[in-house]
Amino acid sequence: MSSMTAAVVGSGYMGGGIAQMLALSGVPVSLADVTAEIAAAxxxxxxxxxRQFVADGLFPADAVERIRALVTPAASVEDAVAGADFIEEAVPEKIEIKHATLRRISEAARPDAVIGSNTSTIQIGALATAVVGPERFLGVHFSNPAPFIPGVELIPHATTTAEAVDLAESVVRATGKQTARISDSVGFVLNRLQYALFTEASEIVEEGIAxxxxxxxxxxTTFGFRLPFFGPFAIADMAGLDVYAFCYESLQTRWPERFATPRSLADHVAAGHLGTKSGAGYLDVPAERTAELVAYRNRAYVAMSKLLDELGPPPLG
Structure with missing residues (x-):
């Protein structure tokens, strides 16, 4: 990425963490905010x-020097983006603020510069209405804390070019992140799932169940323990899709609409595609690899238990 230049507009914790990651991948970054003073601070x-991350063993030993050499506070948004190949907007999650900022960015940027937004939930198509040259615009959604969460959502809207997505993906992957290409929808994937879980968890507490x-x-300590290694479809395939169908039926005795059996699950079960035990499911893991998969799963869970023992409990109270 040595020939790439970038700008980050919004120098708070998300934008700042993104700037750190870009710099550590070798990309010069201009950092902008509402004022030059805020950007400098x-x-x-x-x-x-x-410095603290280095001391804690979280960043490489020369991280401070590399970030100092490659991240430069800018006098203005316009100055920051003028020569950049890739620009990431990371201002507060208010559509009017993002619209105003994206308009400034896209008017001042080179016509071929790719512009990403770190929005968490706002549809990219809705943001694109403020962008000059919307075909070079997409969502590039990092998670907090940006230096340490490995997944990034890439969200093109209806007219985003393939070239813009490819460039954004190459920039993100150079920072060591893993990318997933997501269709443009409110909440995308991360927050749609995260808030669905929080809603159900809140219901359980409000009902006095726990x-x-x-x-x-x-x-x-249960399903969340699996999630660093396997997503929901892999977990379902290993559990057995017929088992999932039975569990949905049980939940429907109280919540028939809230826990209606997903159509795709019913279709798989009807076709005899029951997951790893049948050699076909959501992820089509061949039956002959089931033993290998189970062995990996068991090693992963034991390794996670050891890691948690080493770290000790989080300081929550």
């Missing part, structure tokens, strides 16, 4: 954070 904060602490314990 947050630049100093990024360096101080990097305390917030006990819900968190169950999530951490």
């Amino acid at each position: 947050n630049h100093e904060r990024l360096l101080e954070e990097a 305390t917030a602490e006990d819900v968190d314990t169950i999530v951490r």
Whole structure:
């Protein structure tokens, strides 16, 4: 990425973390905010954070020097984006603020510059109405804390070019992140799932079934324990899709609409595609690889248990 230049507009914790990652991948970054003073102050904060991350063994030993050399606070948004190949907008999650910022960015940027938005939930097509040259615009959604969460959603809208998505993906992957290409929809994937879980967890507490602490314990130590290694479809395939169908039927005795059996699940079961035990399911893992998959799963869970023992409990109270 040595020939690439970037700008990050919005120098708070999300924008700052993104700037750190870009710099550590070798990309020069101009950092902008509402004023030059805010950008400069947050630049100093990024360096101080990097010092602490180095001390904690989270960043490479030369991270402070690399970030200082490659991240430059800009006098204005226009100055920051003028020569950039890739621009990431990371301002507050208010559509009017994002519209105003994206308009400034796209008017000042080169016509061929690719522009990403770090929006968490706002549809990219709705943001694109403020962008000059919307075909070079897409969602590039990092998660907090940006330096340490590996997944990034890439969200093109209806007229985003394939070239823009490819360039954004190459920039993101150069930082060591893993990307997923997502269709443009409110909440995308991450927050649609995250808020669905939070809604159900809140219901359980409000019904008096469990305390917030006990819900968190169950999530951490059961299905949440699997999630660093397997997504929901892999977990379902390993459990057995027929088992999932039976569980849906049980849940429907109280919540027939809320836990209606997904059509895709019913279709798989009707076709005899029951997951890894049948050699076909959502992910079509061949039956002959089931033993290998189970062995990996068991090693992963034991390794996770050891890691959690080493880290100790989080300081939540």
